[in-house]
Amino acid sequence: MMDEGTELSLTIAQIVQRLKATHLHSQIERQAKECLHRPEIQLESLKEDVRNFLKASGWERKLQNAVYRELHVQPLPSHPAAPPEHAKEPLAYMRKAQVNWEKRILKSLNSMCTELGVPLARKRPAVEQKELTNKWNEMGTDEPDLSRFRPVYAPKDFLEVLISLRNPNHDSSEEASAKSHWGLIQVPLHDRDIPQMREAYSELSLTTGQLGIDDHTHVPPDLFESEHTRIGKKVVNEQDSAAAQQYSRQGCPTGLRADLWALILNSTNEPEDVMHYEQLKAGVIHHDLLVDNLIYKDVKLTASNDDYYFVFEDFLYQVLLCFSRDTAVLEHFSYNSATPPKSYIQGKVGVEEFAVVYPPNGVIPFHGFSMYVAPLCFLYNEPSKLYSVFREMYVRYFFRLHSVSSSTSGIVSLCLQFERLLQTHLPQLFYHLREIGAQPLRIAFKWMVRAFSGYLSTDQLLLLWDRILGYDSLEIVAVLAAAVFAFRAENLMEVTSLTSAEVSVPRPQAGRLSPTHTHTGFHSGPWLLK
Amino acid sequence: MSVNTVPCTVKPTVTLQIGDAETDSSRPGVYVIDVTLPIGQTVNIQEISFKNYYTAYVSVRLLRRDGEGAAKWVTCLRNHCLMPSPHTEEGSQDYCSVYRQQMLIEPDNVTSVRLILRQPSSAWLNFSVEDIKIHPCLNEDSEWDIPDWLSDLTQVDQLCDLQGLPDPQTVSCSIQQMWALTEVMQTNQTTASIGRFDVDGCYDINLLSFT
Numbered sequence: 031m032m033d034e035g036t037e038l039s040l041t042i043a044q045i046v047q048r049l050k051a052t053h054l055h056s057q058i059e060r061q062a063k064e065c066l067h068r069p070e071i072q073l074e075s076l077k078e079d080v081r082n083f084l085k086a087s088g089w090e091r092k093l094q095n096a097v098y099r100e101l102h103v104q105p106l107p108s109h110p111a112a113p114p115e116h117a118k119e120p121l122a123y124m125r126k127a128q129v130n131w132e133k134r135i136l137k138s139l140n141s142m143c144t145e146l147g148v149p150l151a152r153k154r155p156a157v158e159q160k161e162l163t164n165k166w167n168e169m170g171t172d173e174p175d176l177s178r179f180r181p182v183y184a185p186k187d188f189l190e191v192l193i194s195l196r197n198p199n200h201d202s203s204e205e206a207s208a209k210s211h212w213g214l215i216q217v218p219l220h221d222r223d224i225p226q227m228r229e230a231y232s233e234l235s236l237t238t239g240q241l242g243i244d245d246h247t248h249v250p251p252d253l254f255e256s257e258h259t260r261i262g263k264k265v266v267n268e269q270d271s272a273a274a275q276q277y278s279r280q281g282c283p284t285g286l287r288a289d290l291w292a293l294i295l296n297s298t299n300e301p302e303d304v305m306h307y308e309q310l311k312a313g314v315i316h317h318d319l320l321v322d323n324l325i326y327k328d329v330k331l332t333a334s335n336d337d338y339y340f341v342f343e344d345f346l347y348q349v350l351l352c353f354s355r356d357t358a359v360l361e362h363f364s365y366n367s368a369t370p371p372k373s374y375i376q377g378k379v380g381v382e383e384f385a386v387v388y389p390p391n392g393v394i395p396f397h398g399f400s401m402y403v404a405p406l407c408f409l410y411n412e413p414s415k416l417y418s419v420f421r422e423m424y425v426r427y428f429f430r431l432h433s434v435s436s437s438t439s440g441i442v443s444l445c446l447q448f449e450r451l452l453q454t455h456l457p458q459l460f461y462h463l464r465e466i467g468a469q470p471l472r473i474a475f476k477w478m479v480r481a482f483s484g485y486l487s488t489d490q491l492l493l494l495w496d497r498i499l500g501y502d503s504l505e506i507v508a509v510l511a512a513a514v515f516a517f518r519a520e521n522l523m524e525v526t527s528l529t530s531a532e533v534s535v536p537r538p539q540a541g542r543l544s545p546t547h548t549h550t551g552f553h554s555g556p557w558l559l560k
Numbered sequence: 561m562s563v564n565t566v567p568c569t570v571k572p573t574v575t576l577q578i579g580d581a582e583t584d585s586s587r588p589g590v591y592v593i594d595v596t597l598p599i600g601q602t603v604n605i606q607e608i609s610f611k612n613y614y615t616a617y618v619s620v621r622l623l624r625r626d627g628e629g630a631a632k633w634v635t636c637l638r639n640h641c642l643m644p645s646p647h648t649e650e651g652s653q654d655y656c657s658v659y660r661q662q663m664l665i666e667p668d669n670v671t672s673v674r675l676i677l678r679q680p681s682s683a684w685l686n687f688s689v690e691d692i693k694i695h696p697c698l699n700e701d702s703e704w705d706i707p708d709w710l711s712d713l714t715q716v717d718q719l720c721d722l723q724g725l726p727d728p729q730t731v732s733c734s735i736q737q738m739w740a741l742t743e744v745m746q747t748n749q750t751t752a753s754i755g756r757f758d759v760d761g762c763y764d765i766n767l768l769s770f771t
Contacts, residue, residue, distance in 0.1 A: 036737075036740065039737055039740060039741055040740070040741075042741075043740075043741045048585065080580075094724055107656065109609075109653070109654070109655035109656065111609055111611070111655045111691070111693075112654075116653075116655065120652075120653050120654060121649060121652070121653050122653060133770060136768045136770060139768060140767050143767060144767075145765070149765065149766055150762065150765040150766060150767065150768065151763050151764060151765045152764060153761075153762075153763065153764065197649070199613075199614055199684050199685050199686055200683060200684065200685070201682065201683055201684060201685050217649070218647060218648045218649055218683060219648055219649050219650075220645050220648035220649065220650045221645075313757065317763050318759070328705055355757060357756070357757050371768045371769075372768065372769050373765040373766075373767065373768050373769050374765070374769060375758075375759055375762050375763060375764055375765055376762060376764065377766065383759070384759060386757065386758070386759060386763065386765065387757070388768060390757030404706075414616070436649055476581040
């Protein structure tokens with residue numbers, strides 16, 4: 031709550047500080063120096079001329095994109111008296127719940143270590159390193175014995191943690207009343223109602239063209255598709271991140287999606303990015319981590335069993351193993367309520383010089399984690415590019431799906447939003463499902479945790495993720511989950527148990543998305559499965 | 561953004577309630593907290609900072625001593641919103657500040673500050689504000705040991721001929737801002753990581769630590 035001038039100055043100072051450390055800074059400096067030889071640069075108007083040159087040659091746009099990226103990942107300027115943990119998560123009881131959850135995960139990992147007699151990390155002997163280097167492009171053919179390993183946790187374990195979240199200062203003693211919440215999430219977070227969402231998601235209204243509906247074969251392309259694609263090509267040519275983000279709200283044409291997403295995320299594939307990826311690969315070759323086995327296991331259990339994604343098995347290892355070694359990911363913990371696990375090398379417990387983060391990126395994968403990467407394999411076939419895009423998507427969005435926080439894009443808010451939408455617009459259905467012991471969240475949670483990856487056909491999923499990027503929010507995931515229930519309302523009213531409710535809801539590969547009015551008046555133009 | 565604060569006493573919270581406090585079953589929706597300076601001292605307030613705990617609205621009244629020594633209560637902030645939606649968590653545990661510029665009257669020669677806290681929602685068991693701090697104006701010259709020549713320098717009115725130099729007030733404003741920027745830059749050294757996760761090539765770990 032500082033005054034605006036100071037807030038802006040602080041934000042600028044922080045962004046400048048961060049960009050100074052990047053390759054882009056040295057590149058622009060070099061460009062500015064080299065352009066001095068050019069005839070159009072005059073001494074009298076030096077500053078203006080250099081600026082104009084940088085603008086014309088596209089460097090200013092690159093800088094703009096970099097600043098835009100920083101604005102996405104910068105935590106809000108905080109009050110000078112606020113400690114860093116407050117920036118991660120302002121509510122004390124949520125911080126505590128996250129800490130307790132993390133302790134459980136650490137205990138679980140430690141006991142897996144001791145039971146199996148496998149160290150958390152070890153240096154690979156030279157022979158093993160050579161073997162892995164040779165096998166790098168076909169790690170999927172390896173069939174290591176993973177039977178002893180089990181995932182550290184599954185989404186349903188995490189759901190129990192969220193269900194037990196309570197605000198100690200919240201009065202929950204009241205009798206059932208109009209404001210009772212029927213769902214499983216019992217924390218009073220703020221969420222938007224339909225009229226507010228209609229305004230916020232105005233590009234999804236029924237009168238605006240959308241890819242995914244208005245590009246069906248029976249719709250003439252002149253109505254929307256051709257023009258939208260033409261604009262998309264222009265956006266890619268201009269290399270403008272902000273324009274790409276706005277464009278993505280109405281969907282990305284398949285042929286342009288890879289470029290548009292890379293633009294929105296400011297994921298470049300410069301030599302230094304490739305070099306960074308190679309460095310991570312070296313990290314994988316040199317050290318063997320216990321989490322590697324968890325990753326192998328997860329890929330084998332989920333993506334490899336999926337009709338759409340099994341072909342990308344090798345890519346998934348190449349991305350996820352490197353992801354675990356990437357210390358750059360640690361930056362996002364300043365705005366993530368989670369804290370990276372810590373350990374000490376050489377048994378020097380408590381000695382700070384020997385303290386390390388484990389795994390190096392601070393993220394312990396859970397059952398289904400590889401599904402965050404799998405859909406991206408359809409867009410990028412170069413590992414370093416695929417890696418760069420995935421990492422950015424993780425530090426902007428996916429991390430919020432498996433940590434306890436009060437953020438509006440956090441999984442707790444999404445669950446609450448889903449339940450509230452259902453209770454407000456489909457009260458009969460909600461009541462019925464509750465009565466038969468089939469709380470809707472128990473069915474929808476796994477969809478939301480994975481942002482629907484593996485629960486929608488890939489083309490539909492990518493259209494959904496277009497909007498997540500376009501609106502820079504995961505809120506639409508909750509709306510889609512509610513819309514699925516709305517669409518299946520009639521069938522669901524007939525079921526009599528949780529298992530039959532699960533079956534009644536559309537399974538993967540079944541759906542086509544389209545916005546439409548529903549009998550409950552869901553007029554915000556959300557997407558429904560057809 | 562001054563870090564210096566004035567020592568003051570925070571009196572116990574007073575409840576404002578209709579009806580008998582002991583027998584009434586509903587919880588109070590208004591609390592009053594008085595913050596007083598040591599007797600005889602006054603302060604020119606730059607900022608009042610505190611940590612919120614589920615208070616929805618705060619009003620601030622000041623006891624000001626005027627020229628003749630008489631004290632008068634004035635309202636300097638009316639129903640300032642801390643929680644945009646009192647039934648939900650937004651803003652409930654935020655760190656807040658009320659700045660001089662936001663106040664309705666000049667908060668000078670203040671001996672006492674009264675915070676009136678309101679929480680209309682019955683969803684919360686308790687509400688309050690914590691860590692109340694009063695920050696005085698930076699150029700306060702009353703009880704501090706400033707050498708005479710320094711206080712002479714602050715007499716801006718005595719500078720007659722600026723000779724094309726910029727106005728001292730605007731310069732000092734922008735210098736303050738630049739100072740704030742350099743403070744930020746100094747405290748946050750470059751955050752570029754080297755990328756190595758091991759310590760001198762070693763990354764042999766046995767167990768994770770819980771501290």
